[in-house]
Amino acid sequence: MDKTLLKFFISAISIAWFWWIQILLGLWPSKLQLIPSTLGGLSPILSVWMIDHFSDSDNLKVIMDSVKEWRNVIPLLILAAIIFPLLNIVSKLVSLTLSIPVLILEPEPAKLGIYLIVIVPLTFFSGLITSPLLEEPAWRGYALPRLQAEYGASIASLILGSYWWIWHQMMNLAFGVKPTLFQYCSMLGQSFIIDTLYLSSKRVILVAMFAHQSLFIMLTYFEDPLNLRSQFIYLSILWLTVFFLRKYPIPQ
Numbered sequence: 001m002d003k004t005l006l007k008f009f010i011s012a013i014s015i016a017w018f019w020w021i022q023i024l025l026g027l028w029p030s031k032l033q034l035i036p037s038t039l040g041g042l043s044p045i046l047s048v049w050m051i052d053h054f055s056d057s058d059n060l061k062v063i064m065d066s067v068k069e070w071r072n073v074i075p076l077l078i079l080a081a082i083i084f085p086l087l088n089i090v091s092k093l094v095s096l097t098l099s100i101p102v103l104i105l106e107p108e109p110a111k112l113g114i115y116l117i118v119i120v121p122l123t124f125f126s127g128l129i130t131s132p133l134l135e136e137p138a139w140r141g142y143a144l145p146r147l148q149a150e151y152g153a154s155i156a157s158l159i160l161g162s163y164w165w166i167w168h169q170m171m172n173l174a175f176g177v178k179p180t181l182f183q184y185c186s187m188l189g190q191s192f193i194i195d196t197l198y199l200s201s202k203r204v205i206l207v208a209m210f211a212h213q214s215l216f217i218m219l220t221y222f223e224d225p226l227n228l229r230s231q232f233i234y235l236s237i238l239w240l241t242v243f244f245l246r247k248y249p250i251p252q
Contacts, residue, residue, distance in 0.1 A: 015043035023174035044138030063141035080210035132209035161191030236248040
């Protein structure tokens with residue numbers, strides 16, 4: 001692996017885990033945990049910025065300049081915005097046809113009723129300047145093309161998706177979420193989809209940001225699969241979507 005890319009991966013996980021392990025160890029009161037949580041989340045884009053700064057390159061500028069091409073990828077932006085909630089709903093409809101009990105929405109968001117029509121879009125667009133902006137220029141914008149050039153598209157997505165899952169684990173543990181095989185397989189498939197949509201757009205970073213925020217919407221408002229059967233159905237539909245998008249690329 002390219003030494004600069006390896007430095008990026010080491011930097012991103014080191015900075016993130018430095019802050020998140022402090023939450024795990026109880027060094028921050030609960031009211032202030034947003035501070036180390038956010039500082040850890042800055043690590044991907046900060047790591048690319050440091051590489052640019054010390055190597056006199058302009059990776060971030062080139063990546064972010066691709067946003068100007070958004071008018072050329074509007075269908076992909078729409079697909080990216082809805083893809084993960086859509087896959088979640090489809091998997092639950094399949095579960096219901098098989099008499100597997102599922103809930104579409106999380107209980108608390110479900111209480112909001114018709115107001116979700118306004119709240120969900122507001123959450124989506126306002127959230128683009130958080131994790132999607134802090135992560136995607138680094139993961140998809142910087143790391144993915146370099147991995148793809150060295151290993152090919154599938155291995156690149158496998159490496160990046162696995163790393164993305166590992167990178168999240170210290171934060172997950174800090175907030176009481178334990179790693180599971182289902183979680184890994186889900187995040188890996190989700191990462192493959194984000195990669196595929198981004199590459200289909202000819203590297204317009206806004207597409208990856210929309211897909212990332214689509215995932216956040218799903219995790220925030222839509223109930224996770226409740227049992228092994230519904231989890232298996234979700235994973236099957238997720239990975240079938242990966243296969244379909246890779247086998248039949250979206251023309252631009």
